[in-house]
Amino acid sequence: MKKLLSISILFSLVLSACTKDLSTLNIDPKSSSEGLPSALFLQGEKNLSDALTSTSVASAPFRVLSQEWTENTYVYEAQYNFAAYQAPDNFWINLYVNALHNLDVAKQSFPIDFKGDAVTLRNDLDITDLLEVYTFYYLVATYGDVPYSQALNTKYPFPIYDDAKTIYSDLFTRVDSCIAGLNTTEGAMGSEDQIYGGNTTEWLKFAASLKLKMAMLIADEDPTTAGQEVTAAMQTGVFTSDADDALFSYDPGSPGNSNPIWQALVLSGRHDFGPTNILINTMVGWNDPRLPLYFQPTATGSYVGDVPGAGNGYDPSSVSDFSAQLQAPALQGDLLDYSEVQFYLAESVERGFITGSAATYYDNAITASIEFWGGSASDAATYLAQPAVAYATATGTWQQKIGYQEWISFYNRNWESWTVIRRLGYPDLDVVNPPVGAHGNLPLRFTYPTKEVTTNPTNWAAAAAKIAGGKDVVSAKLFWEQ
Secondary structure (H helix, E strand, O other): OOOOOOHHHHOOOOHHHHOOOOHHHOOOOOOOOOHHHHHHHHHHHHHHHHHHHOOOOOOOOHHHHOOOEEEOOOOOHHHOOOOOOOHHHHHHHHHHHHHHHHHHHHHHHHHHHOOOOHHHHHHHHHHHHHHHHHHHHHHHHHHOOEOOOOOOOOOOOOOOOEOHHHHHHHHHHHHHHHHHHOOOOOOOOOOOOOOOOOOHHHHHHHHHHHHHHHHHHOOOOOHHHHHHHHHHHHHHOOOOOHHHOEEEOOOOOOHHHOOHHHHHHHHOOOOOEEEEHHHHHHHHHOOOOOHHHHEEOOOOOOOOOEOOOOOOOOOOOOOOEEOOOOOOOOOOEEEEOHHHHHHHHHHHHHOOOOOOOHHHHHHHHHHHHHHHOOOOHHHHHHHHOOOOOOOOOOOOOHHHHHHHHHHHHOOOOOHHHHHHHHHHOOOOHHHHOOOOOOOOOOOOOOOOOHHHHHHOHHHHHHHHHHOOOOOOOOOOOOOOOO
């Protein structure tokens, strides 16, 4: 395993080390934002997508934690043991160094190297800042208090940890600034933006949808603010179809720039993961049309999942494998999509934040997910007509109805599949499917990196003391977890 370094050391890396492996992602040399800034932006955007798409249990074990996948041989993460591969350390590095550092240096460099007009420059800066906000959202929602005000400033080799709720409030302010600044009558960077190609209309929708996403994270802890932000997001205009999805385009012609899932499951020749019994059994029980889109049947034509934490081994004759679609090198990285937005709106109705029909938004969300994976509107209608799935007749509270369906739809959304359980409580894996050999209950947060404990001990200790119970442990609830 590579040596882990502190934030302060990694932030001093030379820029040339941040721009490798980009040649086939087609940066336009005639774009208004030339040279190093555009390369850094693209590297930051790609690294962010990689971090959230990765299958690596050494940095992103969230599919395993949420039991959408489980491990076949080395079952540490499936049993909630992060000691072997230090996922909290590496997720921290991937977001702070590989994503945020590149984005921030790009933002500083745009005004120096820019060749276009002031309006386009502002669009470039706002798009970059939106991705920074998005990245800090994941850090706060994963760790709690984190370095923020001093984190990207090399004057502070040992940055303080800012209060998570204070950071969160500032992130809303930054999104508002981006919404106010984005000019949809003008363009922005072109092909160096592998999500929207510099389409500012789509980035404005992304900003509003990100605000909605952020609002729902704090809906239990601060419903007043959450409701206000949901209303504001709706007024700006959130995603209205799958055409708005924030998808990062990978290059299937370049192994290093292909989808990380393909790299891990196909290029590597390894078989480290399998689908879980709870996900497959739930989908089978509800006749879910996404089954053949998510998985391959066994030799007998059935769909079978593994037992989390059991060390199942790899036997495709008796356990389902992942679908060819999931393992395609050109599969796009999904950062935020229409299905997710519609689930949030269904939840917003139930919480009284907006008026409308929760059932309609719920149906829209599920339909969008099915169509995203290649199913049809007819498939979705048949699925939704079942009493066990229909919003009016499905079992449980609105949290259970939405939670289960959002969890299924978040297949391949990695961190999101873990977080919907943390937010809504469903499926309650501690009760319905605890892993074999589990070290306690489902982790509610990541601990701080071990290198922060040794290289930034004063600020780490201050942050740890503020955690519920005063200890840096995975079982402590973050400020938004009720």
